[in-house]
Amino acid sequence: MTVRMDSDAQHIEVHKFYGGAVAVVCFLALVIQAFLNKFSTHFQLLELPLLVVVYFGLSRRNSASGLLLGTAVGLLQDGISHTPIGLYGIAKGFIGYIASSVGARLDTEHPISRFILMFLFFHIHQIVLAITIHLLLARPEPFFSIPLLIASLVNSAVAVFLFAGLDRLRR
Amino acid sequence: MDVPSRNRPFVLLVAVILAQVLLLAFQIKRGQDVRLIRVWSAELLTPPQRAGTFVISKIDSTWFGYIDLRHTRAENRQLTTEVGLLRLKNEQLEGQAAEAGRLAKLLGFRQANSSVPTVAAEVIGASADSNSQTIFINRGASDGLRRNMAVVTPDGVVGKIFEVLPHMAQVLLVTDKESGVGALLANTRTHGVVKGTGDPLLWMDYVTAGEKVPVGEEILTSGEDRIFPKDLPVGTVVSMKPGSPIQTIKVKPAAHLDRLEEVLVLLTEQSLKARESDAAAGSAAPETKSPSDKAQGRAAKIPKSAVTTKNTAGATKNAAPATNHAKTPVKTPAPLVKKPAAAAKPGGTSPAGARR
Numbered sequence: 001m002t003v004r005m006d007s008d009a010q011h012i013e014v015h016k017f018y019g020g021a022v023a024v025v026c027f028l029a030l031v032i033q034a035f036l037n038k039f040s041t042h043f044q045l046l047e048l049p050l051l052v053v054v055y056f057g058l059s060r061r062n063s064a065s066g067l068l069l070g071t072a073v074g075l076l077q078d079g080i081s082h083t084p085i086g087l088y089g090i091a092k093g094f095i096g097y098i099a100s101s102v103g104a105r106l107d108t109e110h111p112i113s114r115f116i117l118m119f120l121f122f123h124i125h126q127i128v129l130a131i132t133i134h135l136l137l138a139r140p141e142p143f144f145s146i147p148l149l150i151a152s153l154v155n156s157a158v159a160v161f162l163f164a165g166l167d168r169l170r171r
Numbered sequence: 172m173d174v175p176s177r178n179r180p181f182v183l184l185v186a187v188i189l190a191q192v193l194l195l196a197f198q199i200k201r202g203q204d205v206r207l208i209r210v211w212s213a214e215l216l217t218p219p220q221r222a223g224t225f226v227i228s229k230i231d232s233t234w235f236g237y238i239d240l241r242h243t244r245a246e247n248r249q250l251t252t253e254v255g256l257l258r259l260k261n262e263q264l265e266g267q268a269a270e271a272g273r274l275a276k277l278l279g280f281r282q283a284n285s286s287v288p289t290v291a292a293e294v295i296g297a298s299a300d301s302n303s304q305t306i307f308i309n310r311g312a313s314d315g316l317r318r319n320m321a322v323v324t325p326d327g328v329v330g331k332i333f334e335v336l337p338h339m340a341q342v343l344l345v346t347d348k349e350s351g352v353g354a355l356l357a358n359t360r361t362h363g364v365v366k367g368t369g370d371p372l373l374w375m376d377y378v379t380a381g382e383k384v385p386v387g388e389e390i391l392t393s394g395e396d397r398i399f400p401k402d403l404p405v406g407t408v409v410s411m412k413p414g415s416p417i418q419t420i421k422v423k424p425a426a427h428l429d430r431l432e433e434v435l436v437l438l439t440e441q442s443l444k445a446r447e448s449d450a451a452a453g454s455a456a457p458e459t460k461s462p463s464d465k466a467q468g469r470a471a472k473i474p475k476s477a478v479t480t481k482n483t484a485g486a487t488k489n490a491a492p493a494t495n496h497a498k499t500p501v502k503t504p505a506p507l508v509k510k511p512a513a514a515a516k517p518g519g520t521s522p523a524g525a526r527r
Binding site: 062063064067068071075084085086087089090093094097100101132136137138 | 179180181183184187188191192194195196198199201207
């Protein structure tokens with residue numbers, strides 16, 4: 001279901017999802033991420049929690065809910081990772097906020113725009129992560145690298161298909 | 172706080188990120204295993220604390236250094252007075268300590284030569300005549316002093332009794348032109364006579380040109396003048412000028428003649444004649460045992476310390492009034508103390524001072 005809202009003389013489409021869909025998808029993203037990493041290191045290129053945060057951020061187009069969703073997913077990811085609690089929480093919360101803000105202004109339904117947006121959000125996520133690690137942990141963390149570039153392309157490609165599948169959960 | 176609805180998501184973003192940063196700070200440890208939150212807290216709170224401490228210390232120093240000085244002037248006056256009194260007291264104590272040191276030295280000398288009857292005396296004045304080197308001591312005939320008795324300090328020879336009054340005596344210093352002491356060079360045992368020149372330095376006469384006299388050699392009494400016991404320090408050689416047939420040897424007195432305050436008078440006046448007769452008597456008359464024998468024993472005990480002295484110009488200082496000075500009882504029986512008239516040996520080596 002698409003809801004049109006008049007806000008600042010702009011028409012914003014806000015998508016609604018089936019009850020519990022957001023929570024279940026996020027939960028599954030985390031579980032699958034952990035599950036896949038168990039089998040092969042190649043799956044470490046995937047950032048499923050980031051993909052779902054970006055998708056729901058772009059779809060719901062509410063900064064507050066995007067922020068909170070990103071933070072919640074990030075904190076859960078921290079919880080199952082060997083990182084200080086809050087590291088991914090900050091990065092994903094920020095991405096959720098940005099994605100919600102961008103979703104209200106750009107066309108996020110086209111596959112190419114989704115690919116490009118996902119590519120950008122991946123690197124923004126990495127930059128925020130690197131800054132946080134630099135400042136708080138005082139550890140070197142690359143802002144950009146070839147493996148990161150490959151990962152961003154892979155995630156962007158996956159996002160195109162994943163987002164199309166997730167679109168089916170909309171009411 | 173009323174936040175515009177448009178900015179609420181941004182405020183929320185900041186709040187959420189801040190909360191997570193704090194959460195991280197609680198977990199992360201830096202350097203010395205200190206949690207980041209503790210480091211931040213310290214860095215956050217320390218500057219204001221420092222600033223506060225700085226301000227308070229400035230206020231404190233301003234108050235106590237400038238404002239709260241109402242009684243300082245009076246206190247300063249009082250303290251200045253106290254400092255003056257304490258300085259005075261300190262000087263008195265230093266004087267007493269120095270006096271005690273000198274007296275201890277004299278006592279040590281007397282104990283080391285306990286067989287020699289001595290009288291301790293204080294110097295009470297000096298000669299008014301700049302041409303004569305004499306001092307006055309607070310002992311006289313009533314204390315057993317006679318003419319030509321030797322006057323010494325632990326450092327060395329001072330002079331001899333020149334005039335005796337009932338309660339004081341005049342001492343002719345070895346630096347006086349009329350003085351002379353039978354002396355010998357400590358190492359070569361070469362005999363001669365040390366004479367006063369009226370100057371701080373003495374000179375040694377009758378040392379022939381062939382004798383080697385190194386500078387710094389110690390000169391001791393020879394005992395031949397029958398005034399000073401043998402081997403008392405007289406002085407040290409400071410210069411030597413070869414001459415024919417007699418060398419010119421300048422000697423620095425061993426005793427500190429420019430700062431005499433206490434001296435010892437040796438009550439050992441005896442004649443060679445008496446000594447010889449005593450020697451002849453031998454052990455038959457122990458009560459009249461020759462003091463010269465004692466002197467011989469004593470001479471061995473007297474330390475041959477090399478003494479350096481300062482200029483003897485202005486030879487003596489006036490001592491403090493004689494109040495608590497030590498007096499040694501005359502240990503030698505009266506008959507052993509002979510008159511100087513009887514002490515002169517005809518034809519003997521007699522220094523000029525002794526002849527006076």
